[in-house]
Amino acid sequence: MIIPIAIVSAIALMPASLHAEPLPSGTEFLSDDLKALQADEAANPGLLWVDEGARLWDTVQGAAGKACASCHGAARDSMRGVATRYPAVDPESGDLLNLEGRINLCRVRHQRAQRLAYESDALLALTAYVARQSLGMPMRVATGGAAAPFYEAGKEFFHRRQGQLNLSCAQCHDDNAGRPLRGDTISYGLGNGYPAYRLEWQTVGSLHRRLRSCAFGVRAVQFDYGSPEYVSLELFLAKRAEGVAIETPAIRR
């Protein structure tokens, strides 16, 4: 019995050891025209949300009478590199937070404002604006310590078969990444471009919206926006994307 267990654990370790080189970003699978659209600040429609985020950053909201800028100053300096480290564990509550969760926690804790609804234009705009400050910087999330159980949960989610089609994330995004599926190419499932402008949506959307689309595709349970399941998965995907540059707001098909 000892030998089969050893083989199983060796296989389980394989995907991590394969990732010495950063995985290709989803941008690699776009046409030249779409790559140019993403790179052109005058043409990339996602920048409309970034502009809106910049406006909200300086807007006083909530009972505390504070704007984001009241504490954090210029996002260009204070938010630079922040998105590369998220999702991260909030030491006070012990919860794993993605950027959306962190922004809403800041609103409640420091601005005494209402939480912004997940997938609202305002939350997408602020998230895109914060992530944009890390443009071109490599993803580097912490998965040890307090984050370890969340990382393990995300990893387990990624490899678990689910839905009527009985597919795991890994079966498409590890085993078949780079190969065509219907009219598109299967990506490695990295979140480095989100919130992204997806042509199918004709708007900017969050990574969790994308995950829900994936779940719909394999006819599996769609978890709620911001659910612990998806935030843990987001952490695992961010670790997979280690070393991959942030592209928010990316263009995705």
Place this chain on the structure above:
Amino acid sequence: MALAPARVSMPAEAKAGEIIEIKALIRHPMETGYRVDARGQPIQRHIVQRFTVTYGDEEVFRMDLTQGVAANPFIAFHTVATRSGELVFTWEDDRGEVVTVSKLLTVTE
């Protein structure tokens, strides 16, 4: 407000006679009017119908948009820099909303 914001990108300076590229992007749903919502009710059409650009007191670009144009329309065109002046970009939609953006162009000899 659905119509804001807009982004216009163009050079701030150009030589007289130089051909400059201008790119204009606006946030708008461009709802076709052909779709129905989850309850089967038609979604009312909501599109930008006209985009015009004036340079000084001259109209240099005009475009009529239809429901065939995707959301958040991006329009790029060229014009010749003749003299220093203001370019005014105007989007009008079918609900009477108007968004205007102005940009100054300085023309050097």
